[in-house]
Amino acid sequence: MPTRDADVIVIGAGVVGCAIAFELAARGRRVLVVDMRRAGAGASRASAGILAPYVEGHHSAALRAVGLRSLALYPEFVARVVAAAGLAVEFSTSGTLEIAVDDADVGRLQHSAAALSAAGVPNTWMDGSRARTLEPTLDAGIRGALHIPVHATVHVPAFTAACAAAAVAAGAIVHDSVSVSGFSSEPDGIVVHTTQGDLRATEAVLAAGSWSGALAPPGAEAAPIRPVRGQLVHLQADPGAVGHVLWGRDVYLVPWHDGAVFVGATSEDVGFDERTTATGVQGLLASALALAPGLAGAAFVEARAGLRPGTDDSLPFIGRSAVLPGLVYACGHFRNGALLAPLTARLVAALLEGDAGDPALPLVAPSRAGRL
Ligand SMILES: Cc1cc2nc3c(=O)[nH]c(=O)nc-3n(C[C@H](O)[C@H](O)[C@H](O)COP(=O)(O)OP(=O)(O)OC[C@H]3O[C@@H](n4cnc5c(N)ncnc54)[C@H](O)[C@@H]3O)c2cc1C
Incomplete structure (x- = not known):
């Protein structure tokens, strides 16, 4: 039998693949990560990093449940990743502030506040003047705001890089510029076909984000994942100019300790087109300055775009292939790949250790989309 290149090959070095690689390497697996470009070059480079299950999971109890976990x-x-990598990662727990700009927003957010309180989730509804005292860049006409303090943010490009470095520190190998074209099985193992030749391992994890649908093993249906482009603008304001995630009706602002503010995001059905556009940037800036005119003097740093791996129910596919048992799916994280990365890493590690009993697994089972 040919020598194995690794115990586990992780395909895709985005935030999801890198978090999985770290978790597996930390548990003693020999891990090889391959990416057709380099770590963090996919959707993860454009991610806003908001960790907000009560906002994102408003209409989906399953998404809310896995998001909260x-x-x-x-x-x-994050503490384990930072310790292993020796790199800083900004992780902030100042919560989200959802902004009401008219009566309809006030009604909707006060309704949310009552539901959260009934469920025992700490939250504060405040009027417009109190919100502006807290966040002076906001428009004078805002009507109120809902603060949900449990929500957090993580700087996704830094977190992805740190997960990759932590995985390497724990013994993993990361290979850039290796494009996977498919899989086949061999006794007690899996063969991963790549542009650099075949790679062999006991198991493989498909974490190729929006591109995962193109990598169906023989006899399986393609994972139904569609690219949903998101554009994001990076502004530079004075440190402390914005203190919380400010979530408006059609834009959100994410502050970082150095004064950077991420403005997101568009949601576009344009296929595998990762470009930023004049219209996208114009719309984001107009919405941002309508919500927070106090940022008008902020410097424009850059615009980024990424392809969210969209699924019909907004939940990822995490579980073993029904067709190729050595293959585990970890893709389709849509709008919440940053939020769901630690749980995904834990679920994949448990599956590879033979434990399929986690109550989250049925919620994210690939089988809900057919013969995967
Ligand atoms: C503008 C924007 C804002 C967002 N905001 C948030 C947010 O606030 N909170 C949140 O939780 N999520 C957010 N998301 C979503 C989040 O960024 C994604 O869900 C997440 O990045 C997906 O991570 P991933 O590792 O699965 O995919 P990716 O980061 O796309 O990584 C997949 C990797 O696989 C590689 N690859 C693909 N095909 C192959 C192949 N054949 N062979 C080898 N390698 C391959 C790619 O090069 C890529 O590096 C946002 C996304 C965007 C675009």
Whole structure:
């Protein structure tokens, strides 16, 4: 039998693949990560890094449940990554502030506030003048704001790089510029076909984000994942100019300790087109300055775009292939790949250790989309 290149090959070095690689390497697996470009070059480079299960999971109890599980894992996961990598990662727990600009928003957010309170989730509804005292860049006409303090943010490009470095520190190997074209099985193992030749391992994890649908093993349906482009603008304001995530009706602002503010995001069905556009940037800036005119003097740093791996129910596919048992899916994280990365890493590690009993697994089972 040919020598194995690794115990586990992780395909895709985005935030999801790198978090998985770290978790597996930390548990003693021999891990090889391959990416057709380099770590963090996909959707993860454009991610805003908001960890907000009560906003994102408003219409989906399943997404809310897995999001809350993953958010609870975050502080310890980031601490382990930072310790192993020796790199700083900004992780902030100042919460989200959802902004009401008219009567309809006031009604909707006060309704949310009542539902959260009934469920025992700490939150504060405040009027417009109190919100402006807290966040002076906001428009004078805002009507109120809902603060949900449990929400957090993570700087995704830094977190992805740190996960990759932590994985390497734990013994993993990361290969850039290796494009995977498919899989086949061999006794007790899997062969991963790549542009650099075949790679062999006991198991493989498909974490190729929006591109995962093109990598169906023989006999399986393609994972139904569609690219949903998101554009994001990076502004530079004075440190402390914005203190919380400010979530408006059609834009959000994410502050960082050095005064950087990420303005996101567009949602566009344009295929595998990762460009930023004049219209996208214009729309984001107009919406941002309508919400927070106090940022008008902020410097424009850059615009980024990424392809969210979209699924019909907004939940990822995490689980073993029904067709190729050595293959585990970890893709389709859509709008919440940063939020769900620690839980995904834990679920994949448990599956590879033979434990399929986690109550989150049925919610994210690939089988809900057919014969995967
Ligand atoms: C503008 C924007 C804002 C966002 N904001 C948030 C947010 O606030 N909170 C949140 O939780 N999520 C957010 N997201 C979503 C989040 O960024 C994604 O869900 C997440 O990045 C997906 O991570 P991933 O590792 O699965 O995919 P990616 O980061 O896309 O990584 C996939 C990797 O696979 C590689 N690859 C693909 N095909 C192959 C192949 N054949 N062979 C080898 N390698 C391959 C790619 O090069 C890429 O590096 C946002 C996304 C965007 C675009």
